[in-house]
Amino acid sequence: MQIxxxxxxxxxxxxLADASLQKSVSNLKRGFVAARARAVAALPExxxxxxAGAAIKDxxxxxxxxxxxxYEREVVRQGGHVHWAADAxxxxxIVRQICTRAGAKSVVKGxxxxxxEIGLNEALEADGLEVVESDAGEYIxxxxxxxxxxxxxxxxHKTTDDIADLFYKHHRAHGFDERETDPAELIGQVRSIxxxxxxxxxxxxxxxxxxxxxxxxxxxVTNEGNGDLTSTLARVHIVTAGIEKVVPTLNDAAVLxxxxxxxxxxxEITSYTTLSTGPRRPGDADxxxxxxxxxxxxxxxxxxxxxxxxxxxxxxxxxxxxHCPVYMSVGGHAYGWVYPGPMGAVLTPMIAGHExxxxxPHACTLNGRCQQVCPVKIPLPDxxxxxxxxxxxxxxxxxxxxxxxxxxxxxxxxxxxxxVSTRIGVAVLRLFGKSSGRLTRLPFAGGWTAGRDMPAPQxxxxxxxxxxxxxxx
Amino acid sequence: MSESRRDDMLxxxxxxxxxxxxxxxxxxxxxxxxxxPSAAPRPRVSDDxxxxxxxxxxxxxxxxxxxxxxQMLVPAVRxxxxxxxxPPDISVAPALEHLGWPADWHVNIGAGRRKxxxxxxxxxxxIAETGSIVMRSDxxxxxxxxxxxxxxxxxxxxxDVVDYPEDAWARVRAGAPGWPRTVNIISGPSRTADVGGIxxxxxxxxxxxxxxxxxx
Numbered sequence: 001m002q003i004x005x006x007x008x009x010x011x012x013x014x015x016l017a018d019a020s021l022q023k024s025v026s027n028l029k030r031g032f033v034a035a036r037a038r039a040v041a042a043l044p045e046x047x048x049x050x051x052a053g054a055a056i057k058d059x060x061x062x063x064x065x066x067x068x069x070x071y072e073r074e075v076v077r078q079g080g081h082v083h084w085a086a087d088a089x090x091x092x093x094i095v096r097q098i099c100t101r102a103g104a105k106s107v108v109k110g111x112x113x114x115x116x117e118i119g120l121n122e123a124l125e126a127d128g129l130e131v132v133e134s135d136a137g138e139y140i141x142x143x144x145x146x147x148x149x150x151x152x153x154x155x156x157h158k159t160t161d162d163i164a165d166l167f168y169k170h171h172r173a174h175g176f177d178e179r180e181t182d183p184a185e186l187i188g189q190v191r192s193i194x195x196x197x198x199x200x201x202x203x204x205x206x207x208x209x210x211x212x213x214x215x216x217x218x219x220x221v222t223n224e225g226n227g228d229l230t231s232t233l234a235r236v237h238i239v240t241a242g243i244e245k246v247v248p249t250l251n252d253a254a255v256l257x258x259x260x261x262x263x264x265x266x267x268e269i270t271s272y273t274t275l276s277t278g279p280r281r282p283g284d285a286d287x288x289x290x291x292x293x294x295x296x297x298x299x300x301x302x303x304x305x306x307x308x309x310x311x312x313x314x315x316x317x318x319x320x321x322x323h324c325p326v327y328m329s330v331g332g333h334a335y336g337w338v339y340p341g342p343m344g345a346v347l348t349p350m351i352a353g354h355e356x357x358x359x360x361p362h363a364c365t366l367n368g369r370c371q372q373v374c375p376v377k378i379p380l381p382d383x384x385x386x387x388x389x390x391x392x393x394x395x396x397x398x399x400x401x402x403x404x405x406x407x408x409x410x411x412x413x414x415x416x417x418x419x420v421s422t423r424i425g426v427a428v429l430r431l432f433g434k435s436s437g438r439l440t441r442l443p444f445a446g447g448w449t450a451g452r453d454m455p456a457p458q459x460x461x462x463x464x465x466x467x468x469x470x471x472x473x
Numbered sequence: 474m475s476e477s478r479r480d481d482m483l484x485x486x487x488x489x490x491x492x493x494x495x496x497x498x499x500x501x502x503x504x505x506x507x508x509x510p511s512a513a514p515r516p517r518v519s520d521d522x523x524x525x526x527x528x529x530x531x532x533x534x535x536x537x538x539x540x541x542x543x544q545m546l547v548p549a550v551r552x553x554x555x556x557x558x559x560p561p562d563i564s565v566a567p568a569l570e571h572l573g574w575p576a577d578w579h580v581n582i583g584a585g586r587r588k589x590x591x592x593x594x595x596x597x598x599x600i601a602e603t604g605s606i607v608m609r610s611d612x613x614x615x616x617x618x619x620x621x622x623x624x625x626x627x628x629x630x631x632x633d634v635v636d637y638p639e640d641a642w643a644r645v646r647a648g649a650p651g652w653p654r655t656v657n658i659i660s661g662p663s664r665t666a667d668v669g670g671i672x673x674x675x676x677x678x679x680x681x682x683x684x685x686x687x688x689x
Contacts, residue, residue: 031670048514056513059506065487066495066503078652084479136676137667153667160669183668191677199587214507215652225620225663225678232616232655243486251511254638258515269603271533272678273658280654283612285567285584287654297482305489 002119003352004336008359011334021157025331032322035266036373046262053259054377056252057313061304067213067246068295074216078278080291088118091296095120095205095238096127098292102236104129104202108194110220110227111135112207113151113316114296115240116338117351120205132197134226136190143170149332151339152264152318157331160186194226204234204288206276208241209315210256211293214249217277218293221260221270228274237276237288243295244304244312256315259375263317299351307386311346313376320370320380326363335360342370342380349387358396361387419463426457433457511639515602518636522601526634527686529604533661534674535682542689543628546572549685550593550626563591568613569628585617592622598644599634599686603660606684607641609648610655619657625679627659631688 004011015021040046060067072082085091099107107129109115121131121142133142137154141147144166148154155163160183167186168179176189198204206227208218218239220227231237247253261267280287303311321327321341332340336357339347345360361384370380391397397405411418433439433456442449459465487493519525527537540549546569554561562579564586574580585592595614598607606627610616619625635641638658645656663678674680 043516045514045516052513062490063492063495063503064490065483065492066500068483068486070507084482086478086482090478134677135667136665140667153670155667156670160671163668183671184673186668187665187673187676191675194677195587217652217656223663224665224676226676228616228657229620229677232620248507249511250642251513251639255511255513255515257638268529269533269605269658269660271659271661271663273605273660275656275658277652277654277656281611284610284654285612285615286617287610295482297485301482301485301489304486 002122003348003356008334008336008357008363011336012330012363015330015334020159020162021331024157024159025328032266036263036319036322037266039262039266039268043262049255049258050375050377053256053315053375054313056247056255057315057376058310060247060252061244061309061312064243064246064304067248068243071211071213071216071246072295074213075278075291075293076216078216078291080216080278080293083292083294085118085294085296085298087298088296091118091240091294091298092120092123094294095240096123098236098238098290099124099127099129099203102202102290104236106130106197106201107132107203107205108197108201108230108234109133109138110204110206110222110230111138111154112205112240113338114207114242114298115205116148118240118296118298120240129203132194132201134194134197134224134230135222136187136224136226139190139194140166143167147333147338149340150318150321151316151343157333194229198229198233201230201234203236203238204230204232205238205240206231208239208245208293209260210253211239211241211246212248212250212253212275213246215275215277217250217275219253219257219273219275221257221273223271225272228272231274231276231288232286234288236290236292237279239276239291239293241293241295243297243300244314256376260315260317263315263319263373263375303350308346308350308383310378311343311350311383313378314343314347315376316343317375319373319375320378323369323373325365325367325369330363335363342384343378346380346383346387349391354387354391354394354396358391361385361391419461422461422463426461429454429457515637515639518601522636523631523634526599526601526604529601530599530606530684531604533604535604535606535661535684537684537686539631539686539688541687543569543572543687546593546628546685546687547574550591551575553624553626553683554591561591563593564589564618564622565592566594566614566618568595569593584615585621587621589618589622591624591626592618593626593628594618596627596629597633597648598641599629600636600638600641600658601634602637605638605658605660606682607638607645608655608657608659609645609653610657611649611653616655616657619659620663620678623675623680624683625659625681626683626685628685628687631686 083094124131133139141154149157164181210219261269279291324341327341335344337348348357364384366381438453564581570582596606597609663675665676666672
């Protein structure tokens with residue numbers, strides 16, 4: 001998927017003014033947050049499970065080369081193929097080659113965030129392949145030519161009416177002539193259309209929630225059963241996965257699965273947890289003839305090598321965005337790429353480059369809720385602060401901001417001057433706010449005072465008040 | 474083509490984590506970890522394992538019915554079929570082929586079909602922690618029977634209910650040599666909330682899951 005360059009603030013302003021988006025987001029946020037809280041409160045062991053989950057991920061990342069090699073060995077032993085892709089282009093090229101060799105015309109996809117990260121659909125469509133997303137949410141955003149706005153609930157931004165219009169426009173070709181508004185009817189249309197697609201598909205592409213080194217399996221979790229049909233009915237099953245998805249054993253995966261469902265949806269487990277290992281075995285009545293895994297780096301080794309290694313613990317549950325006041329105000333599209341919210345604000349600059357996402361690390365109040373709810377304890381606020389620092393060092397901060405912060409820093413390191421200027425500042429503000437005790441307009445802060453008044457300072461400066469209280473100092 | 478690309482990528486990863494500095498002893502530790510049982514904390518399972526399994530399965534909207542033996546399977550399935558004049562048309566996993574299905578039914582033994590009113594399959598384990606049912610693929614147990622039917626009927630021996638998924642892996646391995654192509658852990662009917670946040674059943678898979686818990 002193409003990254004939308006720059007200008008988070010413009011997209012955020014548009015999102016705030018979009019009444020329909022605001023309604024959809026606010027309808028859902030209470031549900032997610034409350035459900036997770038209930039699931040966590042029901043488990044006295046939860047905190048210890050979180051520690052264990054983070055420890056498994058850290059151990060795996062510390063030995064990632066070992067576990068990837070072991071994983072590869074097991075996949076090959078089971079008759080599968082493993083491909084290594086250093087970046088998005090290489091990954092797309094590998095998948096396209098597999099499709100070409102298979103003489104493929106049609107592709108059905110289960111949900112895979114990394115496939116969106118590498119722009120796989122566009123690459124396959126450019127080769128003339130029909131590509132259909134099978135997860136109902138992904139199907140809807142694909143039909144609407146939009147991007148998902150949440151990594152777990154891609155359609156958070158769309159109302160039932162939006163979807164009714166969309167299906168009315170596109171599904172007449174499939175014999176659905178009425179404009180339906182009942183969610184069950186709308187999903188029934190998707191079920192019926194996709195049923196044929198699964199059977200016709202040459203290639204089934206899924207992501208992986210986990211790759212298991214012990215058995216060479218990939219694990220996906222779904223509630224719909226779409227990824228499971230995708231990986232079973234197509235002639236060729238291709239798994240696209242980031243290199244950080246590997247875990248040592250099935251038991252390690254079990255620990256992380258407990259955290260994933262609770263953090264993502266507030267449930268103990270999703271309807272389906274499916275482990276796929278190699279192609280169909282001799283005598284099997286179904287399953288693919290070929291099984292391929294594309295292991296994708298695309299900036300991950302860079303994170304692995306430095307201070308951003310904890311970000312690779314991420315299991316893509318979406319809890320950080322569900323608890324983020326910024327995400328909950330502006331929705332996912334404002335972030336401009338595949339990964340929104342706090343995890344996206346770290347991943348997007350790390351994968352796509354600072355210059356493409358310079359505003360994202362600043363779209364954060366550092367309130368720390370994301371870290372509190374993260375099932376693998378990623379210190380997201382620290383990483384965002386670190387990104388701000390790196391951006392400053394690399395000169396990606398706008399000159400006006402640099403100049404302002406530089407002036408502030410200079411003033412703050414000259415105490416005498418600081419005291420004099422704050423005293424003057426307080427006096428001036430008091431003078432202007434004399435009549436009402438409020439200031440309705442401030443220079444350089446018109447945006448802020450447009451929506452609220454600034455209270456005029458009461459009394460003296462902090463330094464003066466402090467000195468008066470503690471005369472001995 | 475891919476050999477050098479693979480080696481380069483792996484070399485970069487190894488360098489990033491200091492994998493070159495791993496000693497023989499470190500490697501032995503990593504190998505050992507791959508075969509050790511898990512020590513991770515997990516939710517407590519009640520002493521009444523079967524009771525918890527049934528309660529959790531029902532909370533997942535799986536309907537549970539107890540049968541005394543596999544001989545009761547055909548009558549139990551008959552009772553589930555809608556009372557229409559047309560003869561029943563169902564798919565049955567080869568594992569359950571020998572159970573004396575009525576000659577006037579249409580019984581497809583094998584993989585699932587595009588239009589599939591009902592399938593009857595055999596599970597390898599139940600998990601009390603979450604009320605889940607574990608299916609393994611093999612020539613007698615096609616995976617498509619778990620996803621294509623409107624109504625999925627699963628037979629599970631009560632003695633195959635274990636506490637945790639960690640205990641279920643052994644049951645998966647027990648049936649046949651090697652790890653199977655597909656393992657499905659099923660914890661309810663197919664559903665989605667992608668339209669307006671409202672839960673709809675089914676999405677792509679079964680509308681209902683009926684468990685026949687067999688006590689012989």
